[in-house]
Structure formats: C-alpha cells, structure tokens
Amino acid sequence: MSERIVIIGAGQAGAQAVATLRAEGFAGSIAMVGDEPFAPYQRPPLSKAYLSGAFERERLFLKPDAFYAETKCELILGVGAKSIDRSRRFVLLSDGRTLAYDKLLIATGSRVRRIAVPGADLKGIHYLRGIADVDALRPAFTKGARLAVVGGGYIGLEVAAVAAKHGLDVTIFESLDRVMARAVSPQVSAFFEDVHRTAGVRFLMNTTVEAFKGREKLATIRAGGATHAADIALVGIGIVPNVEIAKDAGLACTDGLVVNHFAETDDPAIFAAGDCTRHTGREGDQIRLESVQNAIDQAKHAALAMVGKHTPYSEVPWFWSDQYDLKLQIAGLAKHGDKIVVRGAPASRKFAAFHLRAGRVAAVEAVNAAPEYIVGRKLIADRAHVPPERLADTTIPMKNIV
Amino acid sequence: MPKIKYIEHNGKEHEVDVPAGWSVMEGAVKNLIPGIDADCGGACACATCHVYVDPAWTAKMPPKQDMEETMLDFAQELEPTSRLSCQIKVTPELDGLVVRMPKSQH
Numbered sequence: 035m036s037e038r039i040v041i042i043g044a045g046q047a048g049a050q051a052v053a054t055l056r057a058e059g060f061a062g063s064i065a066m067v068g069d070e071p072f073a074p075y076q077r078p079p080l081s082k083a084y085l086s087g088a089f090e091r092e093r094l095f096l097k098p099d100a101f102y103a104e105t106k107c108e109l110i111l112g113v114g115a116k117s118i119d120r121s122r123r124f125v126l127l128s129d130g131r132t133l134a135y136d137k138l139l140i141a142t143g144s145r146v147r148r149i150a151v152p153g154a155d156l157k158g159i160h161y162l163r164g165i166a167d168v169d170a171l172r173p174a175f176t177k178g179a180r181l182a183v184v185g186g187g188y189i190g191l192e193v194a195a196v197a198a199k200h201g202l203d204v205t206i207f208e209s210l211d212r213v214m215a216r217a218v219s220p221q222v223s224a225f226f227e228d229v230h231r232t233a234g235v236r237f238l239m240n241t242t243v244e245a246f247k248g249r250e251k252l253a254t255i256r257a258g259g260a261t262h263a264a265d266i267a268l269v270g271i272g273i274v275p276n277v278e279i280a281k282d283a284g285l286a287c288t289d290g291l292v293v294n295h296f297a298e299t300d301d302p303a304i305f306a307a308g309d310c311t312r313h314t315g316r317e318g319d320q321i322r323l324e325s326v327q328n329a330i331d332q333a334k335h336a337a338l339a340m341v342g343k344h345t346p347y348s349e350v351p352w353f354w355s356d357q358y359d360l361k362l363q364i365a366g367l368a369k370h371g372d373k374i375v376v377r378g379a380p381a382s383r384k385f386a387a388f389h390l391r392a393g394r395v396a397a398v399e400a401v402n403a404a405p406e407y408i409v410g411r412k413l414i415a416d417r418a419h420v421p422p423e424r425l426a427d428t429t430i431p432m433k434n435i436v
Numbered sequence: 437m438p439k440i441k442y443i444e445h446n447g448k449e450h451e452v453d454v455p456a457g458w459s460v461m462e463g464a465v466k467n468l469i470p471g472i473d474a475d476c477g478g479a480c481a482c483a484t485c486h487v488y489v490d491p492a493w494t495a496k497m498p499p500k501q502d503m504e505e506t507m508l509d510f511a512q513e514l515e516p517t518s519r520l521s522c523q524i525k526v527t528p529e530l531d532g533l534v535v536r537m538p539k540s541q542h
Contacts (some may be wrong), residue, residue: 093458093462096464096468097468100468101468330475356479361480361503375480403506404507404509405506405509408483408506408510433509
C-alpha cells in the first residue's frame with residue numbers, strides 16, 4: 035500500500051510541505067487538515083494591504099485550488115485535529131473522523147496571546163491573526179474613531195499605520211520603554227516611534243493596560259493609573275505556539291514542539307515545522323521563530339526528511355514589516371549586548387543598524403535599504419567579520435564591504 | 437482580462453489571463469507556473485520573483501522604484517530587462533506581455 039502523509043495545519047508551512055513533497059517525487063497520499071474554513075493563505079498582508087482594503091481576499095491564498103487537485107492533496111478544512119494516537123498512527127478529527135498516517139507533519143502554527151484583564155471580553159476589542167479577525171475589524175475603521183493599540187510590536191504598529199492613514203485617532207499602549215523591543219535595536223525603535231508620531235499616533239510607553247471598561251461595548255481603558263477613552267482596541271501582545279495536540283501525544287514541548295535540524299520530533303514518524311516548533315538555531319541556542327521564512331524553510335527541510343533526503347536547516351532568519359512608505363527588512367536575530375553600528379542617517383529615511391557579536395555580523399535591520407539587507411543577510415550566513423568603521427562608511431558600497 | 441505569456445527557463449510557454457491590478461508575480465503563482473518562488477508573497481522583500489521582460493515591452497513597463505532597483509542589483513544573472521515580477525502591476529496596456537524566467541531564483 036502506498037505511504038500516507040497527514041499534515042495538521044493548513045498554513046504557510048503546510049502548503050510548502052505539499053509542494054516540496056510532490057517536487058521531491060513523493061507518490062503516496064497527502065491529507066491536510068486546517069481548522070479555519072480557508073485553504074492556506076498569506077498572513078502578512080492581513081495587517082497591511084488586506085486591512086487597508088488594497089488587497090481583496092482572493093489574493094491572499096497561497097495556491098490556487100488547482101494546486102491541491104494537481105498535487106492530489108486532500109484538503110480537510112474547517113475541522114480541527116483533536117488528538118494523535120502515536121501507537122496506532124492516526125489523527126482524530128473534531129468531527130469524529132480518523133486519518134491514518136505513516137508520517138505526520140505537525141504545522142499547527144500559533145494563536146494570539148489573549149490579554150487577561152477585566153473587561154477583556156467587551157465588544158470592540160479585537161485581535162489580528164486570521165482573515166475573520168480583519169473582516170471583523172475593518173468595519174470599525176471609520177474616520178475619527180478612537181483606536182487603542184495594545185502592544186507596540188509588528189502587528190500593533192502595522193495596524194496603527196493603516197489606521198492613521200484612514201484618519202483614525204490612534205494611541206499605542208506599550209508596556210516596555212520602546213516599540214518592537216524584542217525585534218530591533220533601540221535606534222530603529224526610536225526611528226519608527228518618530229514616524230508614527232509625525233503621522234499623529236500617540237504613544238504611552240511603560241504603560242500596562244489594567245482594565246477595559248464599558249457597558250455593552252468598550253468605552254474606556256484603564257492604563258498606567260489613568261483612564262483613556264476608546265471606541266475600539268486592537269490587542270497585539272504576541273502569539274502562543276499551538277503545541278497542545280503534540281504535548282497531549284507525549285512529544286517533547288518546551289515553549290514550542292522540539293525538533294532537530296531535520297524538523298524531526300522524537301517520534302520517527304512525526305515531523306514539525308513553522309511557528310509551533312522550537313529548534314536549535316544557527317548560534318546553537320534554542321529558538322522559536324514566528325515568521326514566514328521559518329515556515330517555508332523548515333517545511334522544506336521537513337518534507338525532505340520525510341522522503342529520506344535529510345538536509346540540515348541552517349538558513350538565516352529573515353523578517354519584514356511595512357509601515358507607511360517604509361519597508362523594514364531584518365535578517366538574523368538581535369541579542370542583548372550586541373554592538374550596534376548604524377549605517378546612513380535615520381533622518382534620510384534610508385539607513386540600517388548592524389548587530390556585531392564578537393566582531394561578526396549577527397543581524398541587520400534595514401529601513402528602505404535593500405543593499406544593506408541583502409548583503410547583510412549574506413554576511414550573517416558567512417559569519418563574516420567586518421570592522422564597524424567600514425560598515426558605517428556609506429562611501430563604501432555594500433557590494434564592496436568585505 | 438489581460439493575457440500574459442510566461443516562458444520557463446527550459447522554453448515551456450504558459451499564456452494565462454491575469455486580472456488587472458494584480459502583479460505579474462501573482463499571475464504566475466495563481467496559475468501554478470513554475471519558476472517564480474515569491475517567498476514573501478509580493479512585499480518586495482525576498483527577490484525570488486525575478487523575470488526578464490521581453491524587450492518589445494520595455495517602453496510600456498512601469499518605472500522601477502528604488503527598492504526594486506536595489507533588490508534587483510543582487511539578483512543572479514541580472515540583465516538590463518530584469519524586473520521583480522511582484523512590482524509589475526498588470527494593466528490593460530500590458531495585454532500580451534511576455535516575460536521569461538531565470539534559471540533559478542536563489
């Protein structure tokens with residue numbers, strides 16, 4: 035009988051795995067289960083072009099329907115996977131069906147972290163993770179509406195940018211002392227705060243939301259000991275990996291489902307990829323990445339391992355964010371204690387911050403600066419030593435930096 | 437709907453209808469035409485949707501923005517006709533456009 039592969043999770047990683055499995059000649063059956071009623075789609079545009087209305091829903095889908103017919107991938111949508119029976123090798127679905135597998139890919143992704151304060155269930159409080167979230171949020175995006183953004187991360191800032199452009203009155207509540215603190219250097223945080231302020235966005239830094247108040251719907255927010263009026267709130271305070279099904283099946287999970295360089299779990303029949311995983315990064319530390327790049331690359335390695343063509347995952351992580359007319363491109367992972375070298379003037383709206391660790395280029399954050407990003411990504415991959423004064427010297431083109 | 441012809445590196449041709457407003461990259465991806473990866477989905481962030489525009493169409497091409505220009509600088513096998521297909525918006529004027537794919541996007 036031909037081999038059966040089941041994929042739990044119909045997102046970016048799942049879709050990539052199907053493509054790679056077939057490209058590598060896998061001839062058995064593939065079934066992919068997703069709890070949203072949609073075929074795999076792109077999440078990044080949700081907080082940008084889809085929210086602003088520039089992108090219709092149809093454009094979000096990663097693959098046309100013909101892809102699933104051509105790859106003979108059975109799509110089971112709007113159905114959750116409930117549990118995995120590892121000894122008998124089947125997945126139990128929420129509708130009572132079972133799917134037998136020879137190899138299983140867990141690509142369950144992540145979900146938003148919910149805010150646990152009084153009033154958090156009031157109408158008017160939104161999160162942003164899926165198509166349905168944006169469809170619910172968009173009608174509230176009316177000119178003059180007071181939007182409270184809770185959390186100054188990528189999602190919060192991207193939504194703030196779209197909202198400011200649409201004429202909403204935006205306030206960002208951030209519990210730390212700067213925006214995107216987990217992802218970028220202080221120099222880049224400061225730059226983006228300035229850009230948002232210029233667009234009319236207000237910031238309340240070092241301010242933790244204590245409660246949402248209102249009768250039927252949100253009216254005010256209690257934060258930092260003061261009360262702030264708000265018509266809608268968008269909470270973007272991070273994501274949580276969907277590991278429950280793996281954990282319940284006895285697979286090792288420590289803030290993410292643990293996989294090795296080949297995207298294998300400790301069960302030889304089970305592989306995992308994307309936001310839900312935890313793996314050893316290029317620097318040797320345990321990391322959990324929340325990104326398109328990780329979903330794509332790890333899924334490719336998982337699919338390769340599933341067909342017996344093991345190749346280690348060692349790609350440099352990369353990320354991007356679009357806010358106003360600015361493109362922020364990031365490669366590598368910043369760490370506390372990195373030496374930051376700024377190349378170019380932030381005031382020119384075109385600059386980059388390089389992170390040096392023990393003299394080597396470890397990460398770069400580039401604002402409207404594609405050469406710095408592209409070359410930087412290569413320098414990180416090569417673990418290159420570049421003197422800081424050279425990196426900072428804009429008279430040396432990036433092409434000739436080494 | 438504008439028609440676009442995509443020619444793979446091996447010479448295989450695909451002529452498909454692409455809605456105006458979409459990008460040339462999306463036209464390829466949504467029609468399962470191999471040779472364009474577009475990992476970032478069209479955000480001009482990954483440079484894996486490189487194409488060569490048929491010289492007959494050069495004059496009708498929308499101009500390159502800075503970001504595309506610099507991203508392209510680092511593409512493999514760059515030619516004067518190189519573009520990032522995610523940055524070419526399909527319009528009725530581009531009906532009949534011909535693009536060729538490079539050997540590899542990486």
